[in-house]
Amino acid sequence: xKALNTIIKDHWGGIVALLSNYIQxxxxxxxxxxxxxxSALIHWQKSGIPNHPQAWLFTTAKHKAxxxxxxxxxxxxKQQQYQLLLDLNLKPETQEQDYSIPDxxxxxxxxxxxxxxxxxxxxxxxxxxxxxxxxxxxxxxxxLKTKTMAQRIVRGKKKxxxxxxxxxxxxxEDFSQRLDVVLTVLYLIFNEGYAASGGDKPIRQGLCDExxxxxxxxxxxxxxxxxxxxxxxxxxxxxxxxxxxxNHKGEFVPMEQQxxxxxxxxxxxQGIQLTQSALKQKQLGSYQLQAAISAIHAEAKDHKSTNWxxxxxxxxxxxxxxxxxxxxxxxxxxxxxxxxxxELIEPVNQLESSLKKYQPFYAVKADFLNKIGEVKKAKFYxxxxxxxxxxxxxxxxxxxxxxxx
Amino acid sequence: MKYIALIYAxxxxxxxxxxxxxxQMIGEYGSITExxxxxxxxxxxxxxxxxxxATTISVRNGKTETIDGPFAETKEQLGGYYLFECENxxxxxxxxxxxxxxxxxxxxxxxxxxx
Numbered sequence: 001x002k003a004l005n006t007i008i009k010d011h012w013g014g015i016v017a018l019l020s021n022y023i024q025x026x027x028x029x030x031x032x033x034x035x036x037x038x039s040a041l042i043h044w045q046k047s048g049i050p051n052h053p054q055a056w057l058f059t060t061a062k063h064k065a066x067x068x069x070x071x072x073x074x075x076x077x078k079q080q081q082y083q084l085l086l087d088l089n090l091k092p093e094t095q096e097q098d099y100s101i102p103d104x105x106x107x108x109x110x111x112x113x114x115x116x117x118x119x120x121x122x123x124x125x126x127x128x129x130x131x132x133x134x135x136x137x138x139x140x141x142x143x144l145k146t147k148t149m150a151q152r153i154v155r156g157k158k159k160x161x162x163x164x165x166x167x168x169x170x171x172x173e174d175f176s177q178r179l180d181v182v183l184t185v186l187y188l189i190f191n192e193g194y195a196a197s198g199g200d201k202p203i204r205q206g207l208c209d210e211x212x213x214x215x216x217x218x219x220x221x222x223x224x225x226x227x228x229x230x231x232x233x234x235x236x237x238x239x240x241x242x243x244x245x246x247n248h249k250g251e252f253v254p255m256e257q258q259x260x261x262x263x264x265x266x267x268x269x270q271g272i273q274l275t276q277s278a279l280k281q282k283q284l285g286s287y288q289l290q291a292a293i294s295a296i297h298a299e300a301k302d303h304k305s306t307n308w309x310x311x312x313x314x315x316x317x318x319x320x321x322x323x324x325x326x327x328x329x330x331x332x333x334x335x336x337x338x339x340x341x342x343e344l345i346e347p348v349n350q351l352e353s354s355l356k357k358y359q360p361f362y363a364v365k366a367d368f369l370n371k372i373g374e375v376k377k378a379k380f381y382x383x384x385x386x387x388x389x390x391x392x393x394x395x396x397x398x399x400x401x402x403x404x405x
Numbered sequence: 406m407k408y409i410a411l412i413y414a415x416x417x418x419x420x421x422x423x424x425x426x427x428x429q430m431i432g433e434y435g436s437i438t439e440x441x442x443x444x445x446x447x448x449x450x451x452x453x454x455x456x457x458x459a460t461t462i463s464v465r466n467g468k469t470e471t472i473d474g475p476f477a478e479t480k481e482q483l484g485g486y487y488l489f490e491c492e493n494x495x496x497x498x499x500x501x502x503x504x505x506x507x508x509x510x511x512x513x514x515x516x517x518x519x520x
Contacts, residue, residue, distance in 0.1 A: 116494055162514050164406045166493035
């Protein structure tokens with residue numbers, strides 16, 4: 001029944017968005033959709049998937065919502081909601097009776113990723129209401145108890161309702177700032193999958209796939225936004241290396257040792273094309289630039305022939321729009337491929353105070369010290385990196401490095 | 406919806422009384438209040454006297470306990486508020502962001518419970 005689940009997930013966000021826009025009630029929209037899903041599982045298994053599953057799901061969810069309103073204790077207060085729903089009808093668009101519903105998902109994306117919501121709440125709401133993931137699935141992806149995740153989702157919906165967070169696409173003057181928040185939430189989802197913290201799997205592919213799917217939806221809804229293209233490109237380029245980043249034992253493999261034949265060419269091609277198209281728009285942003293760096297790696301025949309100078313130059317550009325010591329660290333790591341490491345020790349040391357809880361900092365510092373023959377110090381910093389590491393596969397890799405010194 | 410914007414700031418933060426910057430800030434408060442009125446969102450608003458004038462009471466077992474000072478000994482103290490009638494949180498946040506003290510203090514926006 002995998003096909004069935006995929007169909008439901010593909011249509012979930014659209015129907016929840018449309019219903020909640022009409023009845024201005026996320027809870028009710030979500031509950032109605034959940035009931036529609038349960039009906040679909042029963043009916044479709046018996047009599048097959050209908051010709052127009054979206055129309056089927058929408059009509060069923062609408063009836064479920066009407067039912068719920070009718071049975072509500074305060075029905076008298078909900079007459080208007082009821083009437084709005086009754087009036088909401090699908091019209092056949094073509095002669096083949098292909099139903100289409102107005103796409104209200106962008107509103108819902110901006111509601112779920114509102115800056116007044118804590119990022120962890122926004123992540124949960126986006127996966128539940130737009131992605132159609134069950135609360136159990138989301139909890140599992142974030143290694144939390146279902147109850148904890150359920151409470152988080154309830155808290156988010158309550159805040160939306162009682163604080164008056166609107167179902168609205170932001171005004172032009174706020175749009176790009178608000179879009180940034182949406183992109184951050186989507187990137188958080190991707191990263192939690194790509195660099196999984198804790199748990200027994202180094203990559204939680206389900207989250208990566210979901211983040212890519214949601215970003216593709218956002219790209220479809222705002223095709224002109226260069227940073228949306230940039231983020232989608234970045235995710236595709238990162239994801240293209242998933243088969244080579246960990247070996248069969250689940251241990252991390254650094255990029256220089258990865259088998260580039262395992263990289264997904266189709267994703268690389270898409271990622272590069274999106275990056276180029278975004279950069280052409282001349283609305284530079286950090287996702288596009290990070291994608292551009294990832295694209296340079298993807299294009300290189302092997303690690304040695306990577307265009308490191310270009311990588312360093314893009315890091316400079318990135319730093320000019322976003323000052324961050326993590327970016328400075330990555331820049332130094334790239335620079336160490338073309339400059340004597342001895343000269344980079346001092347600049348790395350300068351980052352220590354702000355990155356003292358950041359595992360990659362110690363891994364880079366240890367690596368530099370090892371390269372200049374300071375093995376004893378290198379050992380000390382590898383140990384620090386190991387102590388801070390939350391990803392088991394990566395931890396194994398660092399321990400291995402330490403032991404080989 | 407009704408929203409309250411609670412204005413918090415540390416007492417020594419921002420322009421100090423008697424300086425040109427302070428007068429300018431008072432001027433800014435005047436013009437935003439006019440703007441709120443013109444936009445029809447203002448239900449009320451006041452500045453509070455200094456936190457040194459605060460008295461906190463609690464009643465336990467019918468007995469009133471009185472303490473000289475504010476409820477919470479935090480660095481940032483409640484200094485004033487605005488009460489808005491807005492369409493939604495976005496609008497309330499937009500108006501709250503115009504409050505001059507937000508530049509050096511903080512403004513907490515809360516919806517008012519309606520029965």
